[in-house]
Amino acid sequence: MGLPDLVAAARAGDRRATARLITVVENQGTGSAESAELAGLTKGGDALIVGITGSPGVGKSTLVSALIAAWREQDLRVGVLAVDPSSPFSGGAILGDRVRMADHALDPGVYIRSVATRGHLGGLAATTGAGVRLLEGLGFDVVIVETVGVGQAEVEIASLADTTLLLLAPGMGDGIQAVKAGVVEIADVYVVNKADRPGADGAVRDLRAMMSLVRREPGEWRQPICTTVASEAKGIDDLVAAIAKHRDWLSEGDHLADKRRRRAAAEIRARVDAALRERFRVTDELAAAVANGETDVASAARSVLGDTG
Template identity: 60%
Template sequence: MVDVPTLVEQARAGRPRAVARLISLVEGASPQLREVMAALAPLAGNAYVVGLTGSPGVGKSTSTSALVSAYRRQGKRVAVLAVDPSSPFSGGALLGDRVRMSDHASDPGVYIRSMATRGHLGGLAWSAPQAIRVLDAAGCDVILVETVGVGQSEVEIASQADTSVVLLAPGMGDGIQAAKAGILEIGDVYVVNKADRDGADATARELNHMLGLGESRGPGDWRPPIVKTVAARGEGIDEVVEALEKHRAWMEEHGVLAERRAARAAHEVETIAVTRLRERIGDLHGDRRLGALAERIVAGRLDPYTAADELVAGLTGEA
């Protein structure tokens, strides 16, 4: 058993091992997770959560590393949650973006953690919200959540971040992919990375045109800016940080930040509740109730919707 109060106190003091242990408890769905979340609840709510998403190869990890450097120059504590594909063998993270962020490895003001999606198609690990809360409570000022590049499922980052950054690159068909994946609806800031390549201006123009086509904004509404960067050389990164700060200020002024965080909390509660129900339903496999319902469906005496209603009623005690 883990001494949760001591672990939380150590995490607040900035000890990376304590933070790592807490996130491991989250990922492992520890029986002590309830105690951990109860201890962290009054300590969280101060960090600015920025999600970075985009197709594979646009330079998400390089851009994330450059943003870490920019925020550290401002004296802010930064955490990076890099959500990677799962290993089919160990279930752990495959890519390990920490390799690409080795410049920050020895900086005590930076915490970097890779998390596995464990087959979750939304580009984020199911435990990401709790991991974000751990990093928030540990005193991080900015949390950068970098998602695995899985194309059309990337939109889930919008439900986990205060501000969503969508990265594109010239010559990768990203304009068409952007429209198809629906990322034009979730981006708060758009970054055309690798802007030293041919076609960068054309990509930015196309993106601006597509944003205009889908625009139904009124006066005072946020219009996502488009920033061109060469993240490998740090070019344009200060402009990205400026755009992020402007969006945060706009959200605070219009009450959008509070709305997004409330929606995030509601989504988290719903996910936990649905997971618990799914576990209870999973326990029914081989149970006589489920078998009896299945037999009645096969015999034509019951439809699957009514059977599901009966099953839910039995699980929730409403029968």
């Protein structure tokens, strides 16, 4: 089956076809002729792109499952890219997230894919952006990206998602994390999950105290704080409403278009950087020459670039 037929089948709800197209993106990257043809066939779409990040153990996958159920009640098609750590043996994704989302495995309106990081830092895989555009172009109404959960440096999701949720949980040191720079600063909506546990009120207070220190211009978005018990679907309706409110704010003026332009620019730069690294490889012999003192780093770099002057 050719790419046009696969795209048509995927748009009609064939999850096997969607899986094959995602595999094309993952295995071919975004620089092959096949990937270029696929991009042309699936351009367009206007999905709500939601990023979900937070430390391991805060309940990201459980929350994703609850959000899927809420959006399916609105008859929206939902695609999920759950970024997992790579297996040290096969290089593939460790499928923990898909196991926790098994309630939606038979729903034809839901597509869930575990994506291996394959060594990429920042909480995402190198091809996550292309995967998001593919699902959007296949007609999904909502695309959720769940990051691998690597900690405070996990900020790449903010450049990919329209709305980024940061999950915290009581009793995990998140009250201290709330006053530190890093991943906390990228959130559009804060979510204190497992809010039935002791310490939830304290986590909310810490977030409010942090937000009170941030100066905002008139009309600037002010992040809401939602409390949820995802395992019992409590607070999910309020969270969905907060996400919708942020999308409405983005749609005012040029916020959404500007964010997507910046996302495209970041992806182009990342692709250019990868192509340059591939073209200008540093050989083991050259590295050994620098390590042995036979040449210096600057001269070695000029030789890689083909400039010996």
